[in-house]
Amino acid sequence: MTWRRWAIPVSGVPLLALLAYGLTQDARTIPSPLPGKAAPDFALVTLSGDSVRLRDLAGQVVLVNFWASWCLACRGEHHVLLDAARRYRDQGLRIVGVVYDDSRENASQWMAERGGDWPNGLDLGSHTAIQYGLFGVPETFFVGRDGRIAYKQIGPLDSAVVDRWVPRLLAATPGASNLPTVGESPGYVRTSPDFPTATGTVRRP
């Protein structure tokens, strides 16, 4: 009989503990599996008609910035990117824009109005966005010299975030860690061969 008097209150304690734990968590943050992993490679046609490949920038610190001309928050962060380019370019920082869900005309006009001479690749079909687990724009990935994503910024960048990560990543030498470099990484994901069209491919029985 005694155990029953215990059972109800005692079974309530773990439930309350679970609730209490839940209260300490921010429901709006979704943990990303990407930081620490190799940055997915991409090869995109830029707004000016050239091509940009992340792999060509191996060994450098790269900000991969996803944006769109319809994205109002992207306007707010643009001066942060301009500022980062101005301050860190000489030390080896590279910026690559990825234009998400947008047209070439609108994006070109946007860049012409606001400045910035880094390459911006058009992500037609959102393949690169999906490779990077994009939730929306703007999002910025800080890629280190080892080709790994060091940090993912969801929402607009600010100078404090840039100053926290970029000098640290610039200071790291590529050979310092035993992590594979961009070109060698066995887990490295390439965009183009992963998306064959439905026609002309082998179908499973």
Add this chain to the structure above:
Amino acid sequence: MRSRWHRRLVAAALLSLPLASAPAAPRTSPPPAPAQTDSSGAARDSLLDREMRDVAASLRCPVCQNLSILDSPSQLARDMKRVVRDRLAAGQTPDEVRRYFVSRYGEWVLLKPRAAGVSLSVWLLPLVALAGGIAVVWSAVRRWVRQGAAGARGLESGAPGALALDTESLRARRGALRASLKELETEFAAGRLAPADLAALRQRDEAELAGVTEALKRLPKAELEGAGAPQRPVLSRQPGPARHVPPALAWGAGVGAFALVVALSLKGAIVARAPGGTITGVQAGAAAEAAVEESGPLDSLRVTQLEARVRRDSSDQAALIELGHLYLTQRRLKEASQVTARAILLAPDAEGTAEAFAHMGMILWSAGETQAALKSLDKALFLHPDYPEALLYKGIILFAGVHDMRAAEEPLQRYLDVAPPDANTARVRTMLEAARSQAP
């Protein structure tokens, strides 16, 4: 008796608990609208299509609220569906495709959490609660049955005091019977009672006294020692030295721990306002979020209705304006600015468009475009000088965004003058006072 009912209620509540807390059964997705499927029409693709739909129905759309990518009409969901299809066509199994998306978006992307790790608790807890509920009901039923049997035994024994089952009333009855017997003697001595009556009455009382004494002897010793203890049903109490403290202690500890964590997690959120500081938060963004009320589940329904109205008639300005505002409350800034801009273009200089300009101001401010926001609000006030929403937004932006206290005073004061008192009134008044105290 009350306590028994109380227990019944607790048991009933616990029984209903597992039903209420069981996770919603995996949602079967409605058949997709024809426009949303990649229907090739060819029979050879039917297996691929079916697999694509299965996988797409199990993946969460990253830019929606609890929609699968199969159900979502958003561009990203459409692109994700194509990726699903391409990967299946390339020979990957549905599980491999899901693993690919998990590697990009994390477990979050799975609408049905995996039955492993922490997520396992989501599957197990309802079963545990169900088992607990069954155990409580089973034990309660057994107790009721035992109590019923004990009551029946008491009746069968024929002892007059058997129905009064607790110590206190038995004792009281014993005292009353003893007093009654004494009184019979006194009455007889006083000559007010015949010897035959005395014998009959004495016999009656002595028989009952014997029954009561016997019943008191049968009760556990601990009960008799606890003189003056509160009345409780005797048969439902069991001896045991630990029973007085633990339930209260356990509940107390649990609730205390809960309260502690609530207090700790609130500690960071509740900050004393600095004199003249913003009412709605330190950051402009937070103020914007506070000014634009949160959207509720009903809003999603309204959004769907309005979207249909706009599809039918793209020049339905009222629908466009309301839709823009709802998008804003749902933080869908892109859609909000699109539909609001369309509403403005329909009649850029009409008085009724003031509302659209006011919303546009809030959208622009949410996007960090303070100056453009103020321009839009000024346009709204040009079209409709006393439009309360525009006055309120302008005041908030000048106060919390630009920190121009002097400029903020005028729209805030005019808002108080023209707007009917509502939930915002008190907040605006505080803001206005702070603006006045801070203005140079």
